[in-house]
Amino acid sequence: MACTAEGVAAALRAAAEVIAEHRTELVDLDRAIGDADHGENLSRGFTAIVSALETGVPETPAGVAKLAATTLISKVGGAAGPLYGTAFLRASAKLGDAAEIDVPLLLDALRAALEGVQARGKAVGGDATMVDALIPAVSAAEGAADGTIADVLTAAADGADRGAESTVDLIPRKGRASYLGERAVGHMDPGARSTALLLRAFAEAAR
Amino acid sequence: MACTAEGVAAALRAAAEVIAEHRTELVDLDRAIGDADHGENLSRGFTAIVSALETGVPETPAGVAKLAATTLISKVGGAAGPLYGTAFLRASAKLGDAAEIDVPLLLDALRAALEGVQARGKAVGGDATMVDALIPAVSAAEGAADGTIADVLTAAADGADRGAESTVDLIPRKGRASYLGERAVGHMDPGARSTALLLRAFAEAAR
Amino acid sequence: MTVGIVLVSHSAKLAEGLAELAAQMAPDVRIVPAGGLPDGGGIGTDYDEVVAAAQRADSGDGVVLLYDLGSAQMTAELAVESLADPSAAVVVDAPLVEGAVAAAVAAQGGANAKTVGEAAASAGVAP
Amino acid sequence: MTVGIVLVSHSAKLAEGLAELAAQMAPDVRIVPAGGLPDGGGIGTDYDEVVAAAQRADSGDGVVLLYDLGSAQMTAELAVESLADPSAAVVVDAPLVEGAVAAAVAAQGGANAKTVGEAAASAGVAP
Ligand SMILES: Nc1ncnc2c1ncn2[C@@H]1O[C@H](COP(=O)(O)OP(=O)(O)O)[C@@H](O)[C@H]1O
Ligand SMILES: Nc1ncnc2c1ncn2[C@@H]1O[C@H](COP(=O)(O)OP(=O)(O)O)[C@@H](O)[C@H]1O
Ligand SMILES: [Mg+2]
Ligand SMILES: [Mg+2]
Ligand SMILES: [Mg+2]
Ligand SMILES: [Mg+2]
Numbered sequence: 100m101a102c103t104a105e106g107v108a109a110a111l112r113a114a115a116e117v118i119a120e121h122r123t124e125l126v127d128l129d130r131a132i133g134d135a136d137h138g139e140n141l142s143r144g145f146t147a148i149v150s151a152l153e154t155g156v157p158e159t160p161a162g163v164a165k166l167a168a169t170t171l172i173s174k175v176g177g178a179a180g181p182l183y184g185t186a187f188l189r190a191s192a193k194l195g196d197a198a199e200i201d202v203p204l205l206l207d208a209l210r211a212a213l214e215g216v217q218a219r220g221k222a223v224g225g226d227a228t229m230v231d232a233l234i235p236a237v238s239a240a241e242g243a244a245d246g247t248i249a250d251v252l253t254a255a256a257d258g259a260d261r262g263a264e265s266t267v268d269l270i271p272r273k274g275r276a277s278y279l280g281e282r283a284v285g286h287m288d289p290g291a292r293s294t295a296l297l298l299r300a301f302a303e304a305a306r
Numbered sequence: 307m308a309c310t311a312e313g314v315a316a317a318l319r320a321a322a323e324v325i326a327e328h329r330t331e332l333v334d335l336d337r338a339i340g341d342a343d344h345g346e347n348l349s350r351g352f353t354a355i356v357s358a359l360e361t362g363v364p365e366t367p368a369g370v371a372k373l374a375a376t377t378l379i380s381k382v383g384g385a386a387g388p389l390y391g392t393a394f395l396r397a398s399a400k401l402g403d404a405a406e407i408d409v410p411l412l413l414d415a416l417r418a419a420l421e422g423v424q425a426r427g428k429a430v431g432g433d434a435t436m437v438d439a440l441i442p443a444v445s446a447a448e449g450a451a452d453g454t455i456a457d458v459l460t461a462a463a464d465g466a467d468r469g470a471e472s473t474v475d476l477i478p479r480k481g482r483a484s485y486l487g488e489r490a491v492g493h494m495d496p497g498a499r500s501t502a503l504l505l506r507a508f509a510e511a512a513r
Numbered sequence: 514m515t516v517g518i519v520l521v522s523h524s525a526k527l528a529e530g531l532a533e534l535a536a537q538m539a540p541d542v543r544i545v546p547a548g549g550l551p552d553g554g555g556i557g558t559d560y561d562e563v564v565a566a567a568q569r570a571d572s573g574d575g576v577v578l579l580y581d582l583g584s585a586q587m588t589a590e591l592a593v594e595s596l597a598d599p600s601a602a603v604v605v606d607a608p609l610v611e612g613a614v615a616a617a618v619a620a621q622g623g624a625n626a627k628t629v630g631e632a633a634a635s636a637g638v639a640p
Numbered sequence: 641m642t643v644g645i646v647l648v649s650h651s652a653k654l655a656e657g658l659a660e661l662a663a664q665m666a667p668d669v670r671i672v673p674a675g676g677l678p679d680g681g682g683i684g685t686d687y688d689e690v691v692a693a694a695q696r697a698d699s700g701d702g703v704v705l706l707y708d709l710g711s712a713q714m715t716a717e718l719a720v721e722s723l724a725d726p727s728a729a730v731v732v733d734a735p736l737v738e739g740a741v742a743a744a745v746a747a748q749g750g751a752n753a754k755t756v757g758e759a760a761a762s763a764g765v766a767p
Pocket of ligand 1: 129133134136137138140141176177178179180182216219220221222227228229230273274275288289290291710711
């Protein structure tokens with residue numbers, strides 16, 4: 100699938116399906132160390148993205164990313180809203196008016212997304228948040244820069260999976276889970292898990 | 307009027323009337339540096355005391371004071387409730403099972419009331435609270451120890467008037483008015499004013 | 514069993530909303546709001562409601578009371594003094610919202626009353 | 641005119657109750673609650689409501705936004721960035737209830753946005 104506006108829209112629709120499938124899993128992860136709404140929050144957000152895309156797909160990949168951003172910001176209702184919203188907003192800014200995303204642009208967008216999440220939430224690596232999925236995702240994507248868009252996104256998803264796994268052993272220092280301190284150890288961060296799921300959905304859509 | 311249980315009940319009824327008459331004044335004082343409810347709060351409390359006394363006057367002065375205490379604590383709804391409530395509670399404890407209050411017992415009760423207010427609210431003299439009315443009231447009462455109950459209460463009321471006046475120039479350090487800092491200067495503390503009114507009502511009732 | 518929490522506020526809505534918020538992360542903790550004057554009488558504290566709330570919040574492991582303003586603190590302290598066992602309850606100086614969430618999470622984790630109170634008292638701006 | 645205040649909370653009730661409480665001592669200040677998900681949808685923050693609240697709270701002298709939890713802080717910050725003039729509003733790290741009362745009193749006294757924010761940030765346990 101070419102990484103045009105339509106391609107990005109298709110990837111978001113695929114992501115919405117994956118989120119719907121994993122809604123209960125994300126709720127359960129969040130129940131253990133948070134407030135049991137991460138699956139619900141993202142479902143609400145991605146369902147709204149799908150609806151918005153039905154009304155009309157913006158002309159550029161940047162436009163689609165911007166629509167995803169504003170929708171997530173308005174609809175998610177939890178920390179994931181401003182965080183993923185800012186990620187898509189920063190990615191959109193990088194995409195500019197390109198009609199199609201190529202690998203260098205994708206890498207720029209991924210880096211911008213990570214920077215956006217960190218600017219918004221002030222988390223660093225090791226704080227047991229979605230940042231711990233995004234950091235290895237971006238590194239792995241950079242390592243796959245010689246491949247296709249699908250290769251880059253698959254590498255990113257693999258990195259995010261490893262990063263999400265790494266949060267199991269961490270003491271959370273940001274977000275609600277930080278209230279639990281050591282009691283959170285042994286649990287995967289729900290936001291890190293959803294980051295991995297989203298990147299996997301994007302990678303599959305890019306095949 | 308003898309300072310029996312009936313006498314104390316009569317003094318409380320007189321106080322309720324005075325509070326009703328000065329309700330707007332107390333509300334206005336509290337509007338300037340607080341939340342405009344001190345007159346309302348005390349009205350509610352003293353009206354409830356009058357009702358409770360209609361059901362039956364306790365047998366001892368201590369019993370009447372205790373009834374006033376518990377009623378104020380339950381009904382006032384603002385800082386004055388726990389403060390005046392504790393004052394009457396401590397006074398009641400001092401009164402023990404005496405059938406009539408004499409001057410030494412009255413002085414003990416007044417001192418206990420002041421101590422109770424300070425224990426409850428942690429205010430000291432100069433903090434621009436009802437404590438600034440009570441401290442000179444107790445001193446003046448002690449200075450009139452050679453007189454009658456009415457003399458002692460009149461001296462206390464005179465002291466409280468001077469004390470209430472002194473709060474005009476103070477920067478509040480306790481209660482809501484403390485949020486205003488220097489902006490509260492120039493205003494009389496509503497609780498100091500109500501303390502003076504109550505003592506004056508008791509003094510008149512004792513004539 | 515867990516330590517109970519009482520939220521003493523001048524506003525019924527504030528206390529109820531905060532109880533819901535804190536309960537999100539502490540489903541097994543008794544978090545009892547005690548806000549406003551009786552019978553929808555508006556802004557103020559209700560001593561009798563605070564006493565009742567402290568009794569209801571106690572499942573045998575003690576109670577921590579948090580408050581909004583100074584007069585609510587005094588009401589809470591009087592309420593504790595009136596309990597059958599005043600040592601079973603403690604009024605804690607803490608930022609109300611931040612303290613309630615921290616206390617709820619600590620109580621959910623099985624902490625004792627002293628630790629729950631410390632969690633509230635040391636709660637700062639939210640992470 | 642006075643600085644406006646927005647109370648960003650996960651709970652509609654909490655925000656509304658706190659707005660009432662803070663308004664008691666600040667009758668001339670625009671204190672706008674922004675709590676809960678849209679349409680009674682429960683606990684969460686509503687970005688669009690926060691943006692609207694910040695606009696409504698501003699009478700020309702600026703706005704101070706306070707929040708309950710970290711995700712409300714992020715929502716508030718995004719809302720401020722979206723304003724026509726983001727420099728007219730500031731999100732302040734403060735204990736929500738104590739900060740709101742202190743900020744309201746400062747605003748009522750005619751303080752500017754910087755001073756109102758500082759009053760909130762330095763609010764501790766209630767006097
Ligand atoms: N300050 C932060 N920085 C980065 N990620 C964060 C931060 N706060 C929360 N998160 C992420 O958000 C996830 C929770 O999202 P969600 O459940 O939607 O929000 P909430 O905690 O408001 O209910 C966490 O698992 C974590 O990955
Ligand atoms: N900590 C305190 N110590 C002594 N007196 C206090 C204290 N806090 C408040 N007060 C008194 O209470 C009065 C206000 O009473 P009221 O209006 O009934 O209470 P609230 O401030 O809760 O509305 C003040 O004028 C002051 O005299
Ligand atoms: Mg959550
Ligand atoms: Mg949530
Ligand atoms: Mg008052
Ligand atoms: Mg009041």
